Amino acid sequence: MLLIRTIRQSDYSDVSDLIRLAFSKTQNGYRNEAAIVDKVREDPTYNKRLEVVAENNNRIIGHGLLSEIQVINANSSSTGLCLAPLSVSPEFQKNGVGTAIINELDNRAIRLGYKFIVVTGWPEYYPRFGYQKASRFGIKSPFPVPDEVFMVKPLVKDGLSGVSGTVKYLEAFN
Numbered sequence: 245m246l247l248i249r250t251i252r253q254s255d256y257s258d259v260s261d262l263i264r265l266a267f268s269k270t271q272n273g274y275r276n277e278a279a280i281v282d283k284v285r286e287d288p289t290y291n292k293r294l295e296v297v298a299e300n301n302n303r304i305i306g307h308g309l310l311s312e313i314q315v316i317n318a319n320s321s322s323t324g325l326c327l328a329p330l331s332v333s334p335e336f337q338k339n340g341v342g343t344a345i346i347n348e349l350d351n352r353a354i355r356l357g358y359k360f361i362v363v364t365g366w367p368e369y370y371p372r373f374g375y376q377k378a379s380r381f382g383i384k385s386p387f388p389v390p391d392e393v394f395m396v397k398p399l400v401k402d403g404l405s406g407v408s409g410t411v412k413y414l415e416a417f418n
Contacts, residue, residue, distance in 0.1 A: 246298060247299045249297060260281070262333060266333060283415070287415070287416060298344060305336045308345040309327070309330075310326065311325065313412060315411055317410070326411070330342060330346065330363075353399055359400055364393055364395075370395050376397065377391055378395055382409070383410075
């Protein structure tokens with residue numbers, strides 16, 4: 245049975261192993277995502293309610309983390325979230341685990357008052373969850389990335405109203 249729950253400190257090692265395994269099996273390979281997660285947890289804006297694991301028979305098979313971002317332009321700054329990383333054990337992929345994690349994180353973000361989430365990810369996967377090219381909203385990545393992989397979604401009606409500019413990630417991502 246699949247259970248999505250808030251991460252516990254005792255899960256950290258298993259989550260690091262899962263992230264390494266999941267990303268090493270992707271086209272882009274592992275790029276130190278586990279170390280980024282460790283650094284995000286040290287940031288003062290880190291909220292453990294926005295980090296979840298998926299458990300199946302007491303085994304962690306999935307993980308998702310939302311962390312704060314700013315979208316900054318010459319006139320304003322808007323706070324939102326980024327989804328990074330999302331990991332599912334390769335043997336459990338394509339079984340709804342990622343969907344369950346994303347839905348739980350979306351609900352938690354809404355309850356905490358966030359209005360939008362950005363993601364850099366697979367353009368054939370994330371649009372089914374409401375993500376669209378961020379460029380359509382005048383939102384830019386701070387690093388070079390193909391337009392179709394940098395996406396955003398509003399969590400609430402008019403969640404992107406007045407939001408435009410360049411995303412500033414937490415220091416952990418640098």
